[in-house]
Amino acid sequence: MIIARPSDSIHPRICRALASLAGLMCAASVHAGSVSSYYPDFDASGWTTEGSIFECSLSQQIPGFGMAVFYHRAGEPLSFYLQTPDSPMQAGKALLTSQPPVWRQDLTVKDLAYVDVTRSRRPVSLDASHSRLLIAELGRGMVPTLMRRAWFSDNESVHVGLSPVRFGEAYQNYHACAAELLPVNFDQIERSTVFWPVNSRELDETQKAQLDDIITYIKADPRVLRAEINGFTDGAGNARDNLELSRIRAFAVQSYLVQNGLDENMFNTRFFGATPEFRIVREERSAEDRDRNRRVTIRLHRE
Known part of the structure; x- marks a missing residue:
């Protein structure tokens, strides 16, 4: 894995492209106006499906940050959350965007919504509507990305992205699990x-x-x-x-x-x-x- 040093000045779009292609995690944490970007490794960015008749989850590990999880408990609507031992994101509103992967630069960036961010181990939790929006973008092969200012510096932003690599097959397994959930918990x-x-x-x-x-x-x-x-x-x-x-x-x-x-x-x-x-x-x-x-x-x- 390549880590950008504090003196490196890497443009966020370049960093995102490299991250999608080669698992780069940019961490230019001191440079004014810099971006700390967290994206799954390209060669290990698969999604994991776990479930039973009581609950189903679809998750992806994000190196240096934590986990991204779609979660559906029996009797309750679908949800999505980010989980991390120590969130670098400042509390407030994050911009949720849909970014094209490096191999599809013919596609354009699309802003999706502003979502709440808290200072906790689950800094971002999304309702069913926003969760389905993420699934739709991943299904299109896009890279949903959350952007928020870092809590430790007003001159640095944090980008957390999800990889669409091998999402389709994992989602089919998750969808089959969700179909078997009990009607109540x-x-x-x-x-x-x-x-x-x-x-x-x-x-x-x-x-x-x-x-x-x-x-x-x-x-x-x-x-x-x-x-x-x-x-x-x-x-x-x-x-x-x-x-x-x-x-x-x-x-x-x-x-x-x-x-x-x-x-x-x-x-x-x-x-x-x-x-x-x-x-x-x-x-x-x-x-x-x-x-x-x-x-x-x-x-x-x-x-």
Whole structure:
């Protein structure tokens, strides 16, 4: 690897071209108006795909800087982040551009967006929209590049780029992984609440769809060993009737889970009627208040 010394005055465009071609990491850190550029090595710039039904990632190592990672967790949108032990980038706004590789100088540089930069181990985190934009540019064979002033010098900027080399095949593997992700993750269902219409005793299709996601997750994750099911009603009506109604609803949920393949022994099912201390809204003043209290909760426990 070639490292540009502080006395070298390398034009940023030349540095980027060399970086794309031969793995150059420019580090002209003292020269006024200089650029510290970080690009993957050409001969080792492949992308790595890792994943399971719980999460998928597509990453590339950036020498001297850290990692660039596309990340998709089950039940959540795609994201992208840069990870580094010590970011040279100043907090603020970075310019995200799309640069042509050295072998495609017929293409032009395109400014894509301004994105937030923080002083942290993940200085740049992008939402799904910007992440898909990066993927599209890499798919075109372009070099997405973030440009931001260095935190240690107002006269130096930091450029961090991604290489499109061997991106296509890795992305296909990542895309196949993402297609197999579960519909939800553990955090989304660890504490679930099934709300009930007035006087209803049977599960409707919306409630069943919510429970189907829980069933799918529990079957996929052997670490989930037990679950608590608790039934509650609103404060309207007779206390004895409410207790019975909360029992019927709680066991309707348990029965559906068991009928769809879960072990009955994993459930501890209880019912509390309209017991005031367990209400979400202690003093019910409206139909909306009662709607919030009329529920069955499910709490999953994982080893």
